[in-house]
Every structure is written in C-alpha cells, then in structure tokens.
Amino acid sequence: MTTRINKQCRIALAMLSWFAPLAAAQTAETIVEEPLVVQEVICTGNLITSCEFIRDHLYLVAGDALDEEQIRNAELRLSALRNFTSVNFRLEKGAARGAVIVVIEVEEASPIVREWLLGASSRADAQRGVFAGRIAHQNLFGEGKIVDLAAVAIVPIAGETLNEAYDVALRYVDPQLFGSNRNFGVAGVRWRKRRYEDIYGNFGSIDAGQFELTLGRRIADFSYLSFGVAVRSDNDWAAGRWDSNGDFVTSNPESFSDYGLTLAYGWNTEDDLYFPTRGSTFQINVGGDYQPNEPEGRTHIQFRKTWAGSGAYWTFKLGGDPSPEYRDSVGESQLLSLSYARPVAPGDNIQRGRWYIEPGFAFKGYTSSGTVFYEYGLKAGFRADTKLFGFVDLYLLGTKDGSR
C-alpha cells in the first residue's frame, strides 16, 4: 500500500516532531490526552470490497486530528453492513511521533446465503408439512448482483381436505440496474404445481412454468414502484369457489392466461428483513397473480410494522411476510396477525435468534351457503441466523375454522 501524505498532514507532522521530546516527557495522566494526527487510512482483509467503499464510512481523512468517537461510529456503521462478519480498527505508528495510520481490518462475509424453513400446520381440516430452502449468491461479479434459487414443498400429511404445493424459482436480481442505485431489475424462471380443495368444495389447481421480468425504481428515501410481467405459454389451471350469494363459480381469469402484468408500489423502512427491530414495509399490487382465491393465494396488500417494547419485538402483519423490492420471502402466515418475539442470547453457533408466538386471523372465502369462511389460530416458532445452516425457521401453526 503506497503511503500518501497530503500537504496539511505534512505540516501537522512537522509541528508534532518539534514537540516530540516534550511529549515523551509527559506523565501517565496526560498520555491519554496526547493529540494524534491521522497520517493515512488503510484497509486490510478486503478481497472483494474496495478500500474506498470502506473508508467512506470513516469521517476522518489524512491530516485530521484523530477522533476516537469517529472511529467507533465508523466501526458501528461498517458492522451494520452485511458485507462483513467482523470489523476492527487499530492504529499504527506513522512517520513521526503523534502521526498514526488508521488500519481498518475487515473480514468479508460469505456472499452465499442459505435459508431453510421447516414447519407443520393444521389448517382447514388439512395437516401438512412445509419445507423450503433457498441458496443465493449476493455479490455476483463482485458488483452486488444476486442469483437466487428457492424451492418450497407443501406436503399433505393427513386430513379430510387437500393442500399440496411445489414451487421452484431461479432468479437473477440486479439491485443497481443500469449502474444506478435508483433502479432494480429481476429476471426469473419459475415452476409451480399446486392443488387444494377445502371442506366446502372450493378448489384450485395449477401446473405451470413461467418466465418473469420486473423493473423497478426507488422513489424518495424508502419507496419504490415496479412493473412486472410473467409469461407462461403452457399452463394448466382451474379454480372453483362459492361466492357470497351461495353460487358456485368456476373461473379461468385472463390474468392467469398466457401472461400476467403487475404494478406494485411500496416502501421499506425496516432495518432487517429477517429480524426487524423497527420500521415498516408496505406493498400494494394491481393486476397479476394477486387474488386470494387464486391457487397462488397471494394478497394485493401487504403491510408489516415492528416495535420494540417490554423486552420484546411486536410485529403487526397484514398479508404475511413481506417481499419488498427485489426480495422474496418464504413463509406461511395468516392474513392478519400480531407477533410477539423475544431475542435469544447469541452463542457460538447462533449469531442471532428469536422465538415468537403469532395469533392471527384469515379470511378464506365462502361456504356453500354463502357465509364467510374464516379461520383463526396460533403460530409458534423459532428463527435464527446460524453459522452452520444459515437462516433457519422452525414453526408450528394451528388454526380453527371459525365458520363452523
């Protein structure tokens, strides 16, 4: 690393060298107060992250008086980034007494992210196991591009009714499309197979592969707007449901024919997608596959807000876990829920964890007599970021049919 000393720094170093003998004679009490000047800021341990990016988080440059407060703040800023597993600062002797080289030591995090979900639920007279996995590379080409492979299986275990689904998706995400951190884009291919039938005769089935393309733009500090198209040249889909008049309607909407268009607006002020401690996400979708009676069962509106209080995190959710911007959440939730979560003490293997209980409510449709079919229930689970397995989510969910 080449040593670079600017003019301001040279003057400061010269002045310090005049006072060097005096400084050496200082007592122990005043050593703490001895002024130090930054000669240079260098980085170590950064293989794929530029030192310029790291240095940008320290508001000190060569020639400045050393401010330890600024160094501790920079340590926190860098520690908040997912790019590093550890960040440490240290000083080295510079060219003259009182001149220091600030060394930023980082250990870069693996760009590979793994996520596993293992759950069991008993809903609407169907017991099922839910298995999901995701593996993603989040810093492709060293430029922050993402490639993401996710699979979900909902496997029937027992029960009078049917709910079975298999979903595999491969996505390429550019969070800085065209080199601008205002734009993002997602291209993907997905295959989905799902069958369900409830005790009242509402049913749905789909077996389709599709190509997806989404372009988005971030607005102001936290908002975004996106437009997506899904193309499926060959699909096998059917659905039937009771309506509020007691009529049975079978449908094959055009929105789920050869292509689907989606316009989405949302915001995201959460500090963490998996373990939010504050902030909210909101998304509203128009068009596309967002119909609660469709086999996909996604909602038009999603909202999540988290507060910290009484030693716990409280999260209100409408429409399940969020998938803001280019992110994609895997999980099973009720339509409306309030979650109470407590942090788990980290250890050698758990970097972060929470257990949670989540009472909730869901509108499911109508019965054969035209009355509202709804459920209420309780989800209890444990979510952790582990060194061995990556993100792990374990849960049990049980609901009761409130319309009976």
Add this chain to the structure above:
Amino acid sequence: MRRAITLLLLLANTGVDAAEVSATLADGKLGARVDALSFPSTLPKELTSGLTNRIYAQVTLADAHANRGQKVVEIAIRYDLWDEKFSVVSTMDGTIAESRTLASLPEVNALLAALPLPRLFETANLPAGVELTLRVEVLLNPIDREKMLMIRKWVAQNNTPEVGGRAGISMSNAIFNQIFDQYADGSNVAAAWRVSIASAPFRLDSLQHERR
C-alpha cells in the same frame, strides 16, 4: 433427522461464565472485585490497538428488600504506540478516581483478571448485621442509547444498495445485532460483550479491611 438433532443441540448450547464477585473493604468504603472474567479472546489485540478500550462496570448494592445504592465505574485503557506502555484511568460516576501506567500487557491482564472496583459505598450508611449482595454488570466498550439510535437511523437510511457495497437482503453482523437486541431489552447502555454477575450474600462485619 440427525441434522435436526444436531441443530437442536447447537441451539441449546449457551456459554457459562465462571466469573465471581467478592466484596472488599478499604478506607471505610465497600467495594467489589471481579475475578476470572472471560473477556473476548480478541481483547489482547484490541488493547494494543492504540485505541482506548473502556470497561464499564455498573455495581448495585442490595439487601433482601431493596437496592442500597448504585455506582458506575469506567476503566479506560490505552496503549501508547511509542512508549509501549498502557495508561489506565478509572472514573467513578464520571469523576477520575485513579490514573496509573502499566508497563506491559501481562500487567494489564493481571489487572483485568482480578478487576478492582474499590471504595464505592460509604459503610457508615450501611447496616452491619444485614446480608447484602453486590451485582456487577460489566460491559466492554459500551454504546449509549443516543448513539445507537443515531446508528439505527443511519442503517434505515442506507439500506438501499450501492454498486459493490450494500447489496443484499439483510445485515447479518452478529455483534451489531446483539447490541440491537440489548436495547429491545430496555438497557440504556449496550455492548457486544456484556456479563452480569452477583456476589454471594455477605455481612459488613464479616469483611476485613484491605491495605491500600
């Protein structure tokens, strides 16, 4: 199944700290000493980093019914890169109580192995025949709530990805997350390394005066 069992065992694994707190008596004042604290393995490296490391100890004296008092001791340790010595400055409730220079890392380690927190509470105000306990919460390089709020705001404002930088779906630095969780727990100060320990019950009349 084997992986699931392994996971459950790992999740149940929690560290146990063997630290002990004992009461001390000097100059008519009650103090504490914390022995065998398991500081992070990176501490020796941090101590010689040239930056100031702060050990923050909040000491609470209580009897069976109520808290009798609380003191905060902060020990600032800084290594002088040129003199190759450590300056150690202790403050109590914000006032400098003691300054000294230690010549080597082993001397600092010896100090930390039996962390002295002397002369905290006037014994004249305490009952002699009542059982007391000392609870000590020790934090390394604590961060106060105000600064944490500032950093959290920064995180929220900067979670938009940049080229070669903050792309991704979640921050995952364990140390930072631990600190967040401590604030949710209601703490006013938090740190990546934090230990809470209590002494065995003792009576003032059973303590012996220490020489200075």
